Amino acid sequence: MNAPQSSVVILGGGPGGYEAALVAAHLGAAVTVVDRDGVGGAAVLTDCVPSKTLISTADFMSQFETASDLGVHLEDNEGDEVSDSVAELAAVNRRILALAAAQSRDIGARLAGDGVTVLPGAGRLVGTGEVLATLADGSTRTLTADVVLIATGATPRVVPTAQPDGERILTWQQIYTLAELPEHLVVVGSGVTGAELAQAYLGLGSRVTLVSSRDRVLPGEDADAASVIEDVFRKRGMDVLGRSRMASVSRTDSGVVVRLEDGREVEGSHALLAVGSVPQTTGIGLEDVGVRVSASGHVVVDKVSRTSVRGVYAAGDCTGVLPLASVAAMQGRIAMAHALGDAVAPLNLRAVSANIFTDPEIATVGFSQKDLDEGTVDATSVMLPLSTNPRAKMQGITDGFVKLFARKGGGTVVGGVVVAPRASELIYPVTLAVQHGLTVDQLAGTFTVYPSLSGSVAEAARQLHQRD
Numbered sequence: 001m002n003a004p005q006s007s008v009v010i011l012g013g014g015p016g017g018y019e020a021a022l023v024a025a026h027l028g029a030a031v032t033v034v035d036r037d038g039v040g041g042a043a044v045l046t047d048c049v050p051s052k053t054l055i056s057t058a059d060f061m062s063q064f065e066t067a068s069d070l071g072v073h074l075e076d077n078e079g080d081e082v083s084d085s086v087a088e089l090a091a092v093n094r095r096i097l098a099l100a101a102a103q104s105r106d107i108g109a110r111l112a113g114d115g116v117t118v119l120p121g122a123g124r125l126v127g128t129g130e131v132l133a134t135l136a137d138g139s140t141r142t143l144t145a146d147v148v149l150i151a152t153g154a155t156p157r158v159v160p161t162a163q164p165d166g167e168r169i170l171t172w173q174q175i176y177t178l179a180e181l182p183e184h185l186v187v188v189g190s191g192v193t194g195a196e197l198a199q200a201y202l203g204l205g206s207r208v209t210l211v212s213s214r215d216r217v218l219p220g221e222d223a224d225a226a227s228v229i230e231d232v233f234r235k236r237g238m239d240v241l242g243r244s245r246m247a248s249v250s251r252t253d254s255g256v257v258v259r260l261e262d263g264r265e266v267e268g269s270h271a272l273l274a275v276g277s278v279p280q281t282t283g284i285g286l287e288d289v290g291v292r293v294s295a296s297g298h299v300v301v302d303k304v305s306r307t308s309v310r311g312v313y314a315a316g317d318c319t320g321v322l323p324l325a326s327v328a329a330m331q332g333r334i335a336m337a338h339a340l341g342d343a344v345a346p347l348n349l350r351a352v353s354a355n356i357f358t359d360p361e362i363a364t365v366g367f368s369q370k371d372l373d374e375g376t377v378d379a380t381s382v383m384l385p386l387s388t389n390p391r392a393k394m395q396g397i398t399d400g401f402v403k404l405f406a407r408k409g410g411g412t413v414v415g416g417v418v419v420a421p422r423a424s425e426l427i428y429p430v431t432l433a434v435q436h437g438l439t440v441d442q443l444a445g446t447f448t449v450y451p452s453l454s455g456s457v458a459e460a461a462r463q464l465h466q467r468d
Contacts, residue, residue: 195229
């Protein structure tokens with residue numbers, strides 16, 4: 001006799017939710033996703049896909065700046081040299097939003113094709129294995145489930161003294177309604193989101209001031225990498241204010257004023273708030289059923305995405321494990337495999353590759369330089385500047401490097417940093433090495449194309465060769 005079909009209810013249709021839904025459907029479960037904002041979630045509709053599309057547009061424009069260094073210039077039909085390229089922000093944003101909507105539709109079609117039911121609305125746990133869904137049309141449905149996955153994501157953090165209005169004072173989710181390029185954009189916050197969008201608008205043609213409360217931009221990243229990026233910011237004309245904590249942001253007759261705690265004021269046409277995010281975990285019944293939540297509001301999970309309540313799992317930014325779409329998706333897949341009895345390996349954060357989409361990009365995996373300096377891992381490192389790489393010279397690349405970390409003794413690759421154009425692609429061989437425990441000799445002994453930027457990965461590995 002066949003076993004009864006398991007039922008799964010997922011709150012949230014972002015990467016953690018929809019990837020979990022696909023796995024659960026493949027494993028034979030009846031799956032319902034209750035989604036409020038549109039499948040794909042913030043990652044597709046208001047965060048990763050839109051921001052990276054905006055950044056790609058700015059990157060394309062930056063190619064015009066380096067063309068003259070390569071002996072190339074543009075001319076109009078009269079033979080006159082063209083000196084300026086212009087971004088029409090309304091058109092740029094229309095393309096961004098259309099691309100995001102198309103990606104959401106593709107995900108929705110995939111879910112439907114695999115038999116997943118998507119209910120537009122909001123869900124709330126009302127008992128163990130019981131979800132009350134309030135649908136977009138105002139009706140309600142009670143759903144019972146063997147497994148519930150919380151994947152409700154996070155939302156931009158706002159503070160009482162800097163309230164976004166969607167016109168001049170904006171969160172990163174509101175910038176795609178702008179019809180004109182900000183004349184002077186003041187970006188508050190120098191973490192990943194702030195740094196990425198500050199450089200994007202700089203590349204599109206805005207004057208940009210970046211307000212950083214820390215000693216340097218990207219304070220959570222490799223210090224060598226962050227220094228390269230801050231130098232690039234300044235060389236390209238960005239005004240970077242270090243050790244400058246925002247006190248308030250308010251409107252003026254013609255724009256905004258950002259007041260700093262030391263009394264200084266920065267006036268601009270627009271302000272972009274990038275001061276972190278908060279999990280969307282309130283009002284969904286977690287406390288009512290006993291799901292443990294941290295002081296920051298994140299759902300507490302283990303390495304297979306279980307919460308403190310049997311049959312309830314969580315994935316993505318609402319867990320605070322690592323705010324990456326790839327991690328959210330992996331958490332969701334792991335949760336369903338574990339819940340439905342499939343083979344599963346616990347989440348391994350040491351093998352997570354991450355990327356910051358500045359120009360140049362910063363990609364990392366495994367142990368960090370800080371781990372080495374603090375003795376967390378007994379390893380040695382080498383750093384090669386890209387300026388000596390022949391392909392980099394051909395492409396006019398002057399900023400960036402490859403850094404590898406290898407365990408002393410056996411030479412196992414335990415981490416790395418790449419700062420380069422398309423570092424998100426170059427980190428892949430390093431990630432493979434970390435994931436599968438390859439040695440520097442195995443990495444160095446693998447053929448690379450000549451000339452190529454990836455040749456610097458192999459060269460760094462060769463320099464880490466350890467003789468017996």
